[in-house]
Amino acid sequence: MEAKLSSDGSKSFELGDVECLKEVGYGNYGCSHYRRRCKIRAPCCNEIFDCRHCHNEAKNSMDTDPLDRHDIPRHEVQKVICSLCDTEQDVQQCCINCGVCMGKYFCGKCKFFDDNVSKNQYHCDECGICRTGGEENFFHCNKCGCCYSKLMKDAHHCVQRAMHHNCPVCLEFLFDTMKDVTVLACAHTIHLECLEEMQQHYRYSCPVCSKSIRDMTNVWRMLDREITSNPMPAVYQNKMVWILCNDCGANSHVNFHTIAHKCLNCNSYNTRQTRGGPTASCSSGMAETVL
Incomplete structure (x- = not known):
C-alpha cells in the first residue's frame, strides 16, 4: 500500500478494501504511553502532543516556569492530527482525508485513541x-x-x-x-x-490510617517470643503504660517494654504509647519499626 501526495501536499491512500484501513500504520505510531495514529492539539496551550500524558509531563517538568505548569483538560480536546497524512480535523476515529483508523479503540467522550486493544478498554x-x-x-x-x-x-x-x-x-x-x-x-x-x-522496607501499616495491611499473626508470635526472651530490668518490670491499638482502636493498660506493646483486645502489636513510661515515644517508635 503506497501513499500518494494530493495537490495540497497531504498524503492519501488508495485501498481496494476499506477494512484494511484499520491496519495501515498499525503499531508504527504513538508514544511511550500509547500506540495510536494521531496526535492531539492541546486546547489549553494550543500545542501538539502525542497524548495527554506527553503534554502533562512536558508542561509540569522542572524546566517549566511554575506559573505556566498545568494539566490538559482531556475532555476539552477538539482537534486531532492524523499521523499518516498530517491532516488536522475534529475528533473522530477515522481520518477525513486518508481514511485511516487513528485508533482501534476510540472513545468520543474521552477524546481517546489507542491501537492496543488487548487492554480491553471500556x-x-x-x-x-x-x-x-x-x-x-x-x-x-x-x-x-x-x-x-x-x-x-x-x-x-x-x-x-x-x-x-x-x-x-x-x-x-x-x-x-x-x-x-x-x-x-x-x-x-x-x-x-x-x-x-x-x-x-518492612513497612506493613497503611500510610493513611496505620492499620495493618495484611495478616500479621506470625509476626505477632515472633514478637511474643522476643519479649519473653528479653525481660525488662527489675526497675521497669512493674511499670505500666497506656497504649492505643492502630488495628482495633482499643486502649489498653499494659506492662512497659522497649520492644513493643501488645493490645489486650486483639493481640496486635501495631500499637502506639499514649501515656506513661520513661519516654512517650518508646512503644510508638518500635511499632513504626515493625509495621
Missing part, C-alpha cells in the same frame, strides 16, 4: 473516563466513586471517593493513574508497586 460513564480490564470484570461503586473488580463486590469496604486522592507514597493522583492500584484491607488505595516497595 468507558465508565460514572467515572467519566476510560478504564482497562474489560467492563464485564468490573463494577462501579457510587460511594467510593470508582470501579472495582467484581471479585470485591460483596466484600469491599466503602470509603467516600476512595481513589480521588493522591497515592500516599508517591503522591500521584490515583483516579486516572496508568499504574496498577490495589485496595488495602482498611479500604484505602495505593499503587501496587508502592505497596510492594513499602513491604521491602
Whole structure:
C-alpha cells in the first residue's frame, strides 16, 4: 500500500478494501504511553502532543516556569492530527482525508485513541473516563466513586471517593493513574508497586490510617517470643503504660517494654504509647519499626 501526495501536499491512500484501513500504520505510531495514529492539539496551550500524558509531563517538568505548569483538560480536546497524512480535523476515529483508523479503540467522550486493544478498554460513564480490564470484570461503586473488580463486590469496604486522592507514597493522583492500584484491607488505595516497595522496607501499616495491611499473626508470635526472651530490668518490670491499638482502636493498660506493646483486645502489636513510661515515644517508635 503506497501513499500518494494530493495537490495540497497531504498524503492519501488508495485501498481496494476499506477494512484494511484499520491496519495501515498499525503499531508504527504513538508514544511511550500509547500506540495510536494521531496526535492531539492541546486546547489549553494550543500545542501538539502525542497524548495527554506527553503534554502533562512536558508542561509540569522542572524546566517549566511554575506559573505556566498545568494539566490538559482531556475532555476539552477538539482537534486531532492524523499521523499518516498530517491532516488536522475534529475528533473522530477515522481520518477525513486518508481514511485511516487513528485508533482501534476510540472513545468520543474521552477524546481517546489507542491501537492496543488487548487492554480491553471500556468507558465508565460514572467515572467519566476510560478504564482497562474489560467492563464485564468490573463494577462501579457510587460511594467510593470508582470501579472495582467484581471479585470485591460483596466484600469491599466503602470509603467516600476512595481513589480521588493522591497515592500516599508517591503522591500521584490515583483516579486516572496508568499504574496498577490495589485496595488495602482498611479500604484505602495505593499503587501496587508502592505497596510492594513499602513491604521491602518492612513497612506493613497503611500510610493513611496505620492499620495493618495484611495478616500479621506470625509476626505477632515472633514478637511474643522476643519479649519473653528479653525481660525488662527489675526497675521497669512493674511499670505500666497506656497504649492505643492502630488495628482495633482499643486502649489498653499494659506492662512497659522497649520492644513493643501488645493490645489486650486483639493481640496486635501495631500499637502506639499514649501515656506513661520513661519516654512517650518508646512503644510508638518500635511499632513504626515493625509495621
